[in-house]
Every structure is written in structure tokens, then in C-alpha cells.
Amino acid sequence: MEYIVITYLWLAIVLYFLLGGADFGVGIIEMFTSTKNISRTRRTMYHAIGPIWEANHMWLIIAIVILFVGFPVIYSQLSVHLHIPLVILLLGIIARGTAFVFRHYDAVRDNMQEIYNSIFVWSSFITPLFLGIIAGSVLSGHIDAKAHDFATAYVFSWLNWFSVAVGLFTVALCGFLASVYLIGEAEDAKDHHRFIHKAKTMNIAAVCCGALVFLAAQVERVPLANWIFGDAVGLSAVILATLSLVLLWTQIGSGRTTLLRILVGFQVTMILLAISYAHFPDFVIIRNGENLSLFTAQAPEKTMQALGSALLIGSVLILPALFYLYYSFQKKKVNGS
């Protein structure tokens, strides 16, 4: 049962990264769209994510619940040492969700829209930035369970080059995911080209940020290269990701939007696999080496069993409904336009 729970945890994180990430990315795209095209882009975006965005963010809640029920020590350690970035993340989530809904449901269209827009755009940038910072900190080895001063315990645990580089990388990936996703949502040929161009730019940005992550890992002595290249699974995941990237560039203008989406999703999944596999079952890398492992830090047997069953039952109920949601709004769009 523990493997089922761990698999679900990994899946929830990956799905949140893909779906929630694309969702954040849409806001990042809006940030980098010229005033001339902004209202069109906003409309396309709204049609693309309106019906599904709430569901996309549920994966975060699933991941958190798995953590606090199944791996309470990990959950409470992270909550203590990453308190500050978690609070910023939460403020970002509040701001983004409400601004998105408010700007649509404000019955009067006036300059309040400008305020909603800028809150939406900025929080779409800051939230994944801090999500990435948190993810980077979990691996950075800067969390110091025995720290005595405030700065070491609560600030440098996340404020270091590696975490910040991972944060930027996350933002770039979100933008990349979203722009590839939007290629399939474009209303006309002009938009289609615009989104292809965006996707290419975002992709270059993501590759640069990726390089930055490796550089920062060197500076902070995070054995990142070892994890990824020193391990067969990590290495093949990186090779597959690179291959799919090449394929993506050759196919990007082809109009096969589903293929593009699969490729970009596959690529991000491979990156996540590469980074999470090598140090498995360790989940949190702690400064003095007393890492928190998914095996030793887990809840008692009975809890894991109950949690595993709840997840299995839940997915039987959720997944068909979720697929039907995506399917319906895809289909209707094709028919409707």
C-alpha cells in the first residue's frame, strides 16, 4: 500500500505541475503580451482555462493531504522551515484565484478590471516562482533541523541560489507549458503564429533557466549533476526529454496540437522524474544528512492502508468525470467555433 500512496503523491505533484503549471503559465503569457493583443489573448485564455482551472488546482490539495496524512513528519518539518515561502505561496494562490474570478464576475466593466488584471498577472508569476523555490529548497540541503538562529532556520533554508534558480526555471516551464497549450486554442492563423512564437521564446527561456539551475547547484554544492547523470533512470529521462524537445521544434508549426501537448507534457514529466528518482526514497534533503525518507517518515501501517484505499476509491470517481470535463469543453469548442 505504501507504494500506491507514494505513486499517488508523485502523480499529484506531476499533475499539479502540468495542469496547474499551464494554468499559471497562462497568466505569465498575459504578462508578456503586448497591449495591442492583450484583450484577444485574455479572451482566448478565459475560454481555455475557465471551466477547468479550479479542478487543475485540486492536485495541490491532494498532494498536501497525502503529505500530512501519510508523511506527517515531512509535512510538519517543511511547514516549520519553509514557513515564509509557503505564506507567500498562499498569498499568491489567494490573489490569483480571486482576481481571476472577480474580473469575470464583476457585473460592471470599468477600471476595476485593470486592478484585477494586474493582480492576476503578478500573482501568476510570483506563485510558481515560490512553488519552485519551495521545491528547490526541499532538495537543496539547506534545511537545517538543528539551526539556532532565525536566519539559518527560517530564511537561508529557502533563500539561496539553487532554490531561486529552480523558482525561475519553474516560471519558465509554466510559461512554456501554457504557450504550447494555447497554440491549440488560437482563434485564427495570426494568433496561432503568435503563440508558436511565444512557445519558442518560452522554451529558450526554460533552457537558459535550466542551465542556471545546474550552475547554481555547483555554487551551492547540490549534487544535482550526480543525481541526474549518475543514474540510469535519470539519464534516460533526460535523453527522452531532449528527444521530445527536438521533435517538438520540428512539429511546432504542423498544427498537430494534441501531439504538441503530449510532447510538452512528456518533457516536463521526464524532467520531474529525473530530478526525483535518484534520491528516492529520500524526499527532503537535510543539511546534516538526516534526510527525511518516504519510507522511514511514513504514518503507521493502518493509516497508509486507509489512505491508499481512499485514493483508489477517489480516483475511480474523479478521473472519469475529469476526463469527461476536458473532453466536453474541447469538443464543444471545435464544434462551436
Add this chain to the structure above:
Amino acid sequence: MALYNNGLWAVDYGLFRNFDSNRFIMDDFLAARMQMALSLGFHIIYACIGMVMPFFMAVSHYKWLRNGNDVYKNITKAWSKGVAIFFATGAVSGTVLSFELGLLWPEFMKHAGPIFGMPFSLEGTAFFIEAIALGFFLYGWDRFNKWFHWFTGVVVGVSGLASGILVVSANAWMNSPAGFDYVNGEYLNIDPIKAMFNDAWALQALHMTIAAFASTGFAVAGVHAAMMVQKKNVNFHLKAFRIAASFGAIAALLQPLSGDLSAKDVAKRQPAKLAAMEAHYHTQASAPLLIGGIPDPENKKVDYALEIPGMLSYLAHGNFSAEVKGLDTIPERDHPPVPVVHYAFQVMVGIGTFLMVLSVMLLIAFRRKQWLSARWFLMLFALATPLGFIAVEAGWTVTEVGRQPWIIQGIMRTADAVTPMPGIAWSFYLFTAVYISLSIVIIFLLHRQIKMVPVQYDVPAGSSQKH
């Protein structure tokens, strides 16, 4: 995702005593409790509306599908905008809570997570389904078979209700810990299923669910009544009023029954809480029920209260001469703060009684139609708009502050659960600012929605064409 609370109002824990008088920084423990109370107090309103309004919508939607009267379609659409706003706010504030549990109470979560986590994992499913169904419902007008579309609206309500009931189980566990053995400070033989079906769950969930219907029913009805007082779109608002007020009235009439069962249950399981609710300092046979009054914790007495002899004994144990345990049977360090719990309880019961009277009047008004357009009658409902939610907040104060100083009744103290991170006061100020501004924006948005009703939904009289 609704959650539970860790206590509240500053006065009782001596806000001023805990202030560092030189720097005006609040004590971290107090700040953590205040932040939790604030987050829950905010979330509980949005969660209640988000889980109850879909049922109002479903009724109105059904009427439109059945008789083709477009006014009902417009009411459904208008309400669905409210639901979208409230659901999104409830969803983000719920996400915040799932993190705050750890951010503020890591020591509690470390031990409690595996024990009381079962309802949360099921609630995740319910909440997910709610979000999916809401996507279908909000964006599915004219896209799906109309009965499928109606059904997705019902699913929103049912899954919302289910997640509310599940979350209350987690809170009930804090009041009535079960499913583990506590041996020398260790939590052994954990059984999450037993923990979920703890003794307090059924009655607490019943009380909370009915409260959600009553408060949302009266709040929605009150807004529509206020519009009728101003003679705006009377046809539209009257139909909306009837649906919302009916739900509210049925709930308000049932609530005393559930309250009575809850009181007896609390008397049995948490005598300290019951004693604090009633400011019952001294164990006594034929204990009187106190109405109002100002508790004096120093001298352990209550001034200016109205006493009904023997009534507390009857309410707690079903016998006018039964002995009711007072706070004197409980060590002083385990006493909950009496005045706040007592006042909150009085507020809850007082409002509940008032809403019951309004409900009876509504039933009369359904017979004597002229009341439904009478200004005094509508004004009464308009003034009652916030009352249900005030009662809900008061009720949570009773159950949460009444459990203090425990976070897990009799097992773990709230003070031992708090995060070691200093400076929580700043986080509390930040969240206070955020929640206050969010509330202002939401009221502003609702005001705009209501203001635009004539523009968006005006159906000329007599044009209720068939579809």
C-alpha cells in the same frame, strides 16, 4: 475545504497582558490562534454559502425546466454567479487552511495527521468532484442535455455538503479523540477509521449542516427582501426570496432539536465546555439555566442573569433535578475561558430563537399573501441578513474556545502544538489585511451584481414564454 479552529478571542487570553508593551508585538501563540480563528472565521462563511446555494439554484433551475418561466432561469443564473464567486473564495481559503494547519500547528499535525486524516483524504475527493461539477454547471448552459446540466448543479451541492460533513469529522475528533491509545506521550495502535467515526461527529455534523442552511437561507432571503423593500424587480426577487427563505425557515425550525441533542452530548463528553457555555461555576443539583448575565471569573459568579430553575439540569440530562458538573470539578489550569464562551453561546441561542420566530412568521405569510409585500415584513428579513452567519461564528467560538486549553481534548494542549517560528504576529497582520480587503471586494462585487439585475435579467411582465 473547511477545517477547524484553534481558538479565539484575544480578551480571554489577555490580549493586553500578552502584548509586549514596548514593541506592540503580539505574543506568537496568541497570534497563531488569532490567525487560525481569522482564517476559519472567513472560510466558514464562504464554505457554507458555497455548499448550500447550489441547492437553491437546483430548485429554481428545476422550476424553470418544468414550467418554462424565464424568471426562474434568471434567478438560477444570478445565483450561479454568486456561487462562482463564493466557491472560488472558499476554495482558495480552504487551500490556505490545509497549509496553515502545518504552518501554525506543526506539532499537532505531526501526531494528529495520521489519526484524523481519513476524512481529509475523502474530502479531497468530494471537493475535487465539486470543482469538476461546477465547471460543467457554470460553463454548460446550452451545451449539454438540460437535465444533465441540472444534475451537475445538484452534484455541486451534494459533494459540497459531503465535504463539509467530512471536515467536521476532523474537528469532532479534536473534541472527542478516538482511534488511538495514548501511552506515555506516544500515539499507539492508530486506527483512522475509528478516529473518523468518533462520538462527536454525527451530532456536530448535523448541527453544522443545519446551521449552514439556516444562515445561507436567511442571508440570501434577506438580500432579496431588501430589494423588494426598494420596489426593484419585485417579481424576480419575490420568487428568489420564497426559495431561499423556505430553506432557511425549515433549517431554523429543526435547529433547536439538533441543538438539544448536542447540548446533552457535550454535557457527557466535555463537561468543562458545557460549564463554560452556561458559566456554571459550581456543581449543583436542579441547576438553573442562565440567560444573559455577566460572568465574573474572579469571584466565580454571574451577575444580572435571568435564571430558569432546574432547566439546565433538564437540558443537559433530561431531568429537572439532575446534578450538573460545574467548573469546580475541573482543575483550574484546564478551564476554558468562561466569559467568551458564555457570551458566544448566548448570541448563538438568541439569534437561533429569533430566526425561529421569523420562520413561523414566514409560514404564516405563505397563507396570508399580503405580508409578502408588506414593508415591515420585508424589512424584518432584510435586517436579519447577517444574523445567521453571526450565529455560525458564535457557534464555532463556543466549540473551539470551549475546548481550550486543549487542541486535542485531554491529550495535547494548544500551547504545545504551536510552531517554533517567531514573528507569527506579522503573518497574522498580513492575513488580516488580506481577508479584510477580500471581504470588501466581495461585498462590492455582490453589490454590483445586484445593482445590475434590472439590466441583465429584466423580463417584462407577462413574458414568461414556454421553451
